[in-house]
């Protein structure tokens with residue numbers, strides 16, 4: 337494998353960039369591996385990478401039914417942050433943030449992590465209290481957080497409508513300066529290249545159609561490219577988690593929904609941070625290509641369709657325009673949807689199961705992209721040791737039964753409110 | 755935009771309705787339920803990939819709850835009906 341550097345760039349320029357080697361091999365699946373990871377999104381690929389890098393386990397295959405990153409990894413609004421308030425979440429997401437900080441260098445692949453900051457707008461007294469409390473929790477845990485007054489918000493985001501006559505007047509905001517955005521595809525490709533370098537097989541167009549379990553122990557998977565035997569099988573299929581777990585007879589504390597996102601036509605740089613509003617429920621950033629990226633709520637009905645309906649697009653657009661009146665002059669270029677593994681407390685599941693050798697990674701709701709490196713790190717540990725890392729011990733599947741929920745929003749057992 | 759036929763009001767835009775829950779879920783008898791059964795009712799979901807029975811609410815119309823037979827892959831609605839008929843008979 338070629339190491340990417342200024343020298344390899346110059347060398348390849350001499351042959352008009354016609355001779356770059358393939359970024360990863362595409363081998364035929366072998367009949368047996370030590371570990372099969374289901375799902376070639378960021379989480380599955382990161383898990384494979386850290387299994388090899390941190391635990392020396394290389395007899396691993398990642399099987400993906402479509403193409404790498406074609407699931408939520410390639411469909412999300414790429415916001416990366418670690419501003420969580422609940423024990424279990426706070427330190428896990430901060431670990432992930434620290435991994436993001438060194439990721440491009442570690443992978444020798446530019447994931448375009450841009451620490452442009454994420455600003456959560458507060459619109460009323462209750463939100464101010466809640467955000468300041470969250471900011472304090474972050475700072476106690478050595479995570480960066482700054483409270484911004486209305487004036488400071490206006491200076492940071494000149495195009496934001498800070499007048500008192502909007503639908504949701506802005507009162508201030510909580511800023512995490514190290515947070516930001518990354519390039520979704522590059523994250524999948526970078527981890528795939530890194531895992532491939534260690535000899536891990538990455539197999540696309542290979543759908544898992546069944547999981548073999550015998551006497552309480554996993555034996556392998558059935559795929560559209562034939563059966564593959566394995567000592568351990570680990571899911572990393574986001575919105576398909578409920579469906580995959582059904583194959584081993586497990587009913588999950590998850591509900592599958594569709595979440596849409598959209599981009600405007602590209603324009604010159606005008607927004608250099610990520611702005612989110614919980615009252616309007618929108619999140620807005622500008623991509624490196626100049627498109628404004630908008631996301632909002634779920635469509636709020638169960639769906640595996642990877643596309644949503646017009647009312648949500650209209651709702652997001654209305655909220656964007658109320659915060660940024662100038663954006664009303666832009667045209668939307670594209671909209672799309674991804675299917676979301678909504679958990680019943682809004683927090684993820686990274687867990688062993690009652691089946692020996694079967695592991696579950698899912699329940700990411702609106703926010704698993706930022707977790708990609710951290711999730712891979714602790715999931716690899718969980719699979720290698722048959723026991724969780726200290727950072728995902730609270731993400732155990734049995735927390736729903738024991739009552740040790742991690743419910744950031746305090747909404748209880750619903751898929752619709754997290 | 756989905757068009758949904760309320761069994762009381764007829765065809766209306768999706769924005770008048772909200773999804774409530776799995777229509778086949780049954781609240782266990784609280785006097786006799788054990789913890790495991792209660793847990794299943796509160797936390798576990800079928801998340802069916804394909805056709806399922808759902809409870810929807812016509813919140814911006816007649817205010818009634820009713821049942822929908824809908825495909826979660828295509829969003830196609832096969833049937834809707836009042837709560838009172840035997841629409842769910844034979845399910846589960």
Ligand SMILES: Cc1cc2nc3c(=O)[nH]c(=O)nc-3n(C[C@H](O)[C@H](O)[C@H](O)COP(=O)(O)OP(=O)(O)OC[C@H]3O[C@@H](n4cnc5c(N)ncnc54)[C@H](O)[C@@H]3O)c2cc1C
Pocket residue numbers: 374375376377378379380399400401402403404405406407408409410411412413414415416542543544545572573574575576580595596597631672673674675676700701702703704705706707
């Ligand atoms: C519109 C939208 C906006 C979002 N915005 C953000 C955001 O701003 N910040 C953030 O942190 N998160 C965000 N998220 C959530 C985030 O995208 C996901 O939580 C995260 O990408 C999940 O990664 P993953 O690798 O687990 O799943 P995925 O990338 O979905 O990968 C799972 C893979 O499994 C494959 N698969 C499924 N079934 C099978 C099978 N039977 N056999 C083989 N392969 C299978 C799928 O094809 C898919 O490629 C957003 C999501 C959406 C949809």
Ligand SMILES: [Zn+2]
Pocket residue numbers: 760761762763764812815816817818
């Ligand atoms: Zn009605």
